[in-house]
Amino acid sequence: MAQTIMITGATAGIGKATAEKFAQNGYRLILTGRRQERLESLAADLDAETLLLNFDVRDPQAVQAAIDGLPPEWQDIDILFNNAGLAVGVGPLQEGVVDDWERMIDTNVKGLLYVSRAVTPLMVKRKSGHVINIASIAGKQVYPGGNVYCATKHAVDALSQGMRIDLLPYGIKVTNLAPGLVETEFSVVRFKGDQNRADAVYTDMKPLTGPDIADVAFFVANTPAHVTINDILVMPTAQASAFHIHRTNE
Numbered sequence: 001m002a003q004t005i006m007i008t009g010a011t012a013g014i015g016k017a018t019a020e021k022f023a024q025n026g027y028r029l030i031l032t033g034r035r036q037e038r039l040e041s042l043a044a045d046l047d048a049e050t051l052l053l054n055f056d057v058r059d060p061q062a063v064q065a066a067i068d069g070l071p072p073e074w075q076d077i078d079i080l081f082n083n084a085g086l087a088v089g090v091g092p093l094q095e096g097v098v099d100d101w102e103r104m105i106d107t108n109v110k111g112l113l114y115v116s117r118a119v120t121p122l123m124v125k126r127k128s129g130h131v132i133n134i135a136s137i138a139g140k141q142v143y144p145g146g147n148v149y150c151a152t153k154h155a156v157d158a159l160s161q162g163m164r165i166d167l168l169p170y171g172i173k174v175t176n177l178a179p180g181l182v183e184t185e186f187s188v189v190r191f192k193g194d195q196n197r198a199d200a201v202y203t204d205m206k207p208l209t210g211p212d213i214a215d216v217a218f219f220v221a222n223t224p225a226h227v228t229i230n231d232i233l234v235m236p237t238a239q240a241s242a243f244h245i246h247r248t249n250e
């Protein structure tokens with residue numbers, strides 16, 4: 001039977017591109033997100049077997065119910081692509097908006113935990129599987145205004161290390177995949193719908209795209225059984241660090 005990948009946050013950006021890449025390569029897909037209509041239109045465009053799950057990763061009961069309700073033929077999840085996440089705001093900590101902090105912590109840290117808690121027992125039972133956690137350069141370095149978002153991605157980095165140790169006896173791979181700037185809906189969300197501020201993030205430089213990260217994810221997922229990419233940092237050539245971006249107008 002074809003391998004099955006479950007992708008959280010498949011309705012946009014990196015998750016959507018990863019769905020397309022794995023669909024093109026014969027995988028069965030469990031696609032999740034909050035925007036049901038986007039899940040349906042993505043599934044309609046893919047030449048692949050899909051199962052759609054509509055839940056908010058911040059809701060532990062909804063996450064567990066979705067996994068508990070998987071039909072038997074969808075329970076053998078080979079790859080969990082923990083991707084759903086967001087940044088909200090760029091203000092200094094002393095002016096921080098508590099609701100923004102909670103959205104980031106609840107989604108990027110607790111949501112990733114809820115999904116992992118629900119799915120990894122299925123992998124443990126089969127003594128097989130691969131968890132790919134989408135982290136970030138923001139999980140390696142902290143930049144001005146990044147405070148809470150960076151903290152959540154540092155947490156993802158730590159959770160990848162912890163999961164790798166806990167899942168070691170079961171032969172389950174854990175990869176921490178950390179991108180630099182990727183042009184998706186990420187910055188529009190971060191700037192609360194301000195398209196001009198979002199566009200400015202990528203101006204005069206060539207950012208990564210969702211398909212670039214999907215290609216890396218596909219490579220990471222297809223190493224031989226005895227080989228695991230533990231941690232991979234993928235940057236645009238025009239970005240050396242969180243602080244060094246080469247813009248052609250500078």
Ligand code: NDP
Nearest residue numbers: 009011012013014033034035056057084085182184185186
């Ligand atoms: P997008 O905004 O394009 O996509 C985010 C995805 O996450 C959407 O599918 C969204 O689905 C889903 N999502 C957000 N909140 C929730 C929630 N509460 N419950 C379920 N799904 C949710 O951004 P990206 O594709 O760029 O982001 C994907 C991941 O990559 C994030 O973890 C982000 O932190 C990380 N990342 C992004 C980088 C970038 O520069 N873009 C760089 C490094 C890491 P829906 O709204 O339908 O629920």
Ligand code: 8X3
Nearest residue numbers: 136137138179180181
């Ligand atoms: C997204 C990349 O540099 O905006 O994680 O934090 S960055």
